Amino acid sequence: MTGRSPARRILLLCAAVLVVAQFLPWVLTRAYLLVDTFTPTLCTPSTDRAPDADTSVTCTLLFHWPNLPGTLSHGVTLLAVLAATVAACRPAVHWCLRPLRDMADVVGGAGPQNLGYRLRPGPGSSELAVLGRAIDDMMDRIAVGYEAQRRFAADASHELRTPLAVQRTLIEVSMSDELTQEQLELLTDQLLTTNERNERLVEGLLVLAESDRGLASRTPQRLDRIAEAVVGAHHKRAAEAGVTVTTDLRPRIVPGEQVLLERLVTNLVQNAIKYNRRDGTIDVRVGEDPALVVTNTGDDVPPEEVPALFEPFRRRTGTRIDHSGGAGLGLAIARSIVAAHGGVIEASSTGADGLRVTVTLPH
Numbered sequence: 001m002t003g004r005s006p007a008r009r010i011l012l013l014c015a016a017v018l019v020v021a022q023f024l025p026w027v028l029t030r031a032y033l034l035v036d037t038f039t040p041t042l043c044t045p046s047t048d049r050a051p052d053a054d055t056s057v058t059c060t061l062l063f064h065w066p067n068l069p070g071t072l073s074h075g076v077t078l079l080a081v082l083a084a085t086v087a088a089c090r091p092a093v094h095w096c097l098r099p100l101r102d103m104a105d106v107v108g109g110a111g112p113q114n115l116g117y118r119l120r121p122g123p124g125s126s127e128l129a130v131l132g133r134a135i136d137d138m139m140d141r142i143a144v145g146y147e148a149q150r151r152f153a154a155d156a157s158h159e160l161r162t163p164l165a166v167q168r169t170l171i172e173v174s175m176s177d178e179l180t181q182e183q184l185e186l187l188t189d190q191l192l193t194t195n196e197r198n199e200r201l202v203e204g205l206l207v208l209a210e211s212d213r214g215l216a217s218r219t220p221q222r223l224d225r226i227a228e229a230v231v232g233a234h235h236k237r238a239a240e241a242g243v244t245v246t247t248d249l250r251p252r253i254v255p256g257e258q259v260l261l262e263r264l265v266t267n268l269v270q271n272a273i274k275y276n277r278r279d280g281t282i283d284v285r286v287g288e289d290p291a292l293v294v295t296n297t298g299d300d301v302p303p304e305e306v307p308a309l310f311e312p313f314r315r316r317t318g319t320r321i322d323h324s325g326g327a328g329l330g331l332a333i334a335r336s337i338v339a340a341h342g343g344v345i346e347a348s349s350t351g352a353d354g355l356r357v358t359v360t361l362p363h
Helices: 006-038 057-064 068-108 127-176 181-212 223-233 235-240 258-274 330-340
Strands: 219-222 244-249 253-256 281-286 292-296 344-349 355-360
Touching (some): 006 068, 219 223, 223 235, 253 258, 258 355, 330 355
Antiparallel strands (some): 219 253, 281 292
16 A cells, blocks of 8 residues: 555645635736626716616616626626636545545455455554554454354354254164164153254354344343352252352442343353362352452363353363253353453463453443
């Protein structure tokens, strides 16, 4: 991209206008003289007698307004000069804005097939350079989002293809042979398990899409009460997994949607139970800043693996004590919900074992 600056061109145009303005009175005076010289005399009014019935309308008007020809000629001349000035300014304005037009043509050619193209205007401080860098930054964000969307679609297709293939195989087995009652029960149980996994996957995709669209409304919600209800609903599941849950829930109001906030806390608690160990612990805290902290024991998470936990369909290969399965969307949904509420979610290793997830939300 060239370094031509529209501001520099506009300054040159303004300078040219100021110079032309200095000569404009002289030009108008000469134009008035030319018009007066070459304008034919339509009537020579008599100054010693008033117009009578035989006097023409033109002579009558000139008798009453003798300065009318000069006024008209001056007005016509002024309009002609203004029209010529405007006509000359049109190409000048186009010349000033040509760098922006050239940039628009380049940006207009960007698409999915060449998202890697950048303007690269350089380190200049001109308006065009600043705009070019802003467009390059925007293209970087679009490219990242497009790639994430493409990867998400591919992962979702893969996640759906596997259970559907299993279901097809089980159905074909049931149709090919006469099954005993025990075999039929086993087949039915496998089909139900696969169907439940598909339901969880589809539900997760719907929630993720819903949270990605943002919030339809914002109302004050008591995050501490939401967390208390979610933890209470998971006490039995945690006890079956041999996990002890502790809480420290202080009053905290968050503007947002109750359903999405419930899903946020639910996903974090379920994830903390799933990736834990026997006789492990889960600590859920609600406060001012951060708004929510969920800490669990379990396998240590290397720092380089932490960012990938929030990507869709990314599951750790560590030991699980909860084998109920999952779609790999828990933390991805949590991140999307937090972003929809204008907050930030972060995860970090506890330093020994387990994971600490911190959620910061606006008041």
